[in-house]
Amino acid sequence: MSSATGSFGGGAGKGIRRFVPHLFLAAFSAVFVMPILWLLLTSIKSDKDLYANPPVLFPKQPRWENYVDVFREINFLGMTWNTFFISIMCVIGVLISAPLVAYACSHIEWKGKNVIFALVIGTLLLPYQVTMIPTYIIWGKLGMIGSYMPLILPAFLSAGAGYYIFLLRQFFMTLPVSLIHSAKIDGASELRIYLQILMPLSKPIIATVGVLLFLATWSDFLGPLLYLNNEKDYTLSLGLYAFMQTHYIMWEKLMAASAMFTLPIIVLFFFAQKQFIEGIKLTGIKG
Amino acid sequence: MKRATLTGLLFSSPFLIGFIAFTLYPIGASLVYSFTDFNMFKSPSWVGLDNYRWVFQEKDVWKSIANTLYMVLFATPISLIVGLLLAQMLNMKVRGQSIYRTLYYIPSIVPAIATSLVWMWVLNPKSGLINTALGYLGIRGPNWLLDPVWTKPSLILMGAWGAGGIMIIFLASLQDVPRSLYESAEIDGAGKVRKFLSITLPSISPIILFQLIMGLITYFQYFAQAFMLASMTNSGANQTMAGPEKSLLFYAVLLYREAFVDFRMGHASAMAWVLFLITSIVTYLIFRSSNRWVTYGGD
Numbered sequence: 090m091s092s093a094t095g096s097f098g099g100g101a102g103k104g105i106r107r108f109v110p111h112l113f114l115a116a117f118s119a120v121f122v123m124p125i126l127w128l129l130l131t132s133i134k135s136d137k138d139l140y141a142n143p144p145v146l147f148p149k150q151p152r153w154e155n156y157v158d159v160f161r162e163i164n165f166l167g168m169t170w171n172t173f174f175i176s177i178m179c180v181i182g183v184l185i186s187a188p189l190v191a192y193a194c195s196h197i198e199w200k201g202k203n204v205i206f207a208l209v210i211g212t213l214l215l216p217y218q219v220t221m222i223p224t225y226i227i228w229g230k231l232g233m234i235g236s237y238m239p240l241i242l243p244a245f246l247s248a249g250a251g252y253y254i255f256l257l258r259q260f261f262m263t264l265p266v267s268l269i270h271s272a273k274i275d276g277a278s279e280l281r282i283y284l285q286i287l288m289p290l291s292k293p294i295i296a297t298v299g300v301l302l303f304l305a306t307w308s309d310f311l312g313p314l315l316y317l318n319n320e321k322d323y324t325l326s327l328g329l330y331a332f333m334q335t336h337y338i339m340w341e342k343l344m345a346a347s348a349m350f351t352l353p354i355i356v357l358f359f360f361a362q363k364q365f366i367e368g369i370k371l372t373g374i375k376g
Numbered sequence: 377m378k379r380a381t382l383t384g385l386l387f388s389s390p391f392l393i394g395f396i397a398f399t400l401y402p403i404g405a406s407l408v409y410s411f412t413d414f415n416m417f418k419s420p421s422w423v424g425l426d427n428y429r430w431v432f433q434e435k436d437v438w439k440s441i442a443n444t445l446y447m448v449l450f451a452t453p454i455s456l457i458v459g460l461l462l463a464q465m466l467n468m469k470v471r472g473q474s475i476y477r478t479l480y481y482i483p484s485i486v487p488a489i490a491t492s493l494v495w496m497w498v499l500n501p502k503s504g505l506i507n508t509a510l511g512y513l514g515i516r517g518p519n520w521l522l523d524p525v526w527t528k529p530s531l532i533l534m535g536a537w538g539a540g541g542i543m544i545i546f547l548a549s550l551q552d553v554p555r556s557l558y559e560s561a562e563i564d565g566a567g568k569v570r571k572f573l574s575i576t577l578p579s580i581s582p583i584i585l586f587q588l589i590m591g592l593i594t595y596f597q598y599f600a601q602a603f604m605l606a607s608m609t610n611s612g613a614n615q616t617m618a619g620p621e622k623s624l625l626f627y628a629v630l631l632y633r634e635a636f637v638d639f640r641m642g643h644a645s646a647m648a649w650v651l652f653l654i655t656s657i658v659t660y661l662i663f664r665s666s667n668r669w670v671t672y673g674g675d
Contacts (some may be wrong), residue, residue, distance in 0.1 A: 118479040127505045128494045144508045190391035199384030218648040223405035246394025279383045308487035310600040326489045347490040
């Protein structure tokens, strides 16, 4: 009898012990998800539901036209394309130039190896504000303000890509030196080692950096704010900012636009989840 | 030149060209500009230390430094603690871990401008989510982004909501702490708190250092969210970009205003150098203190 009670009690205790973490995790998830849910619900409300008292959580008649209105009132498709174009070009640029320098400060034995790496870390710690004004003036003198050049070209020279060079270099350092060494003994050139040994082994980190970088450029605000002055060239960040300034009480439309701005990122996340999360482990910054 | 040196230079050349054009030259130019009176339309004229004098005498600059330090001092540690707490909870072997992980992570990838918009609406004093929920509990919520006392706590809340990025990195490092360390501590009768303090924290201390420095840099340069909220509060386009009673006037926002709204490039350049100096000193001090609290396990 007592043993039966004991085991029953133990079972319940175990059940509770299992249940408690879920309770915490679920409560926290609710906190994190609620704002997004609120965004989605607001995006299909009518302006009457918006300020209703008591507040309406679920609109009785969802107003999907809010989404149509966004397309009608701003050049949403154009802005999406602009944002996509700039992001993809930056990804291509950094993925061409950053692994090269990351290789030069990991597996090439030369005098400048540590100097270059120190410069990379230095750019990481340098506030953007220090270089912002002279860089703007350079682009002004070249007559390129208002074009995409100031947003895209620096990526091809790894400017502002210190963090990504760092991630790539940390990953390269984990690759066995012996592999590269034996290729060198076989007489392979550095370029060949880079292209035929290093790159194939580095697919996971290249994918991770590509995804992180796409995300960062997709969301960038300051760059487009500085350099784009023609509405037809706006990115989504800048376009949404401008839209807010003229439509600041139409929360349902602002939320519909925000939802469409964020959706591609969420889709990308689900497709590239592994790169987002597992990628962190590959970089060696875990300790 | 040695062959290896040539190869090294060749591989580094795209970066080096970019470094010279977009870092080295601008650093020099910005230093020169900081001693000149300069706007986009006339060439710079030398004014000596006038711009630095302005930086130290201008009330708005001090206000913006105070606001920025508030964020650095509170938002950075709070985001780190929330990130670590979430990672620690996820590190318990529970079912559905990957679903929870996704839910915590997604807010951190919502673009800054969209995040600001969402939170403006969530924190709306009358119809917002939070005050509505507080209302059901019989609590009258604050005016959040309209009340100078609550504007920065609102931003900290926004920052904590996006702590998923920090969490992901902590989670990876927690999963890397050797099980054997915990097991031997259990044999010694260590409890949960004890294990966390004497095993978990030291093991992940290099990552705490890394994230601390990245967090400080982010908040010293805090811009997009502040710019968005400040040009919007008091409903409508607010050209001062300062928010209620200048409570949202952050250093990077003021610097932007000086440079690109009022075209006082000299002022802005001096501000940039002061920022550079402050962040360098803070980073240096943290690195120096780190040998006392960061342990690098050799494995």
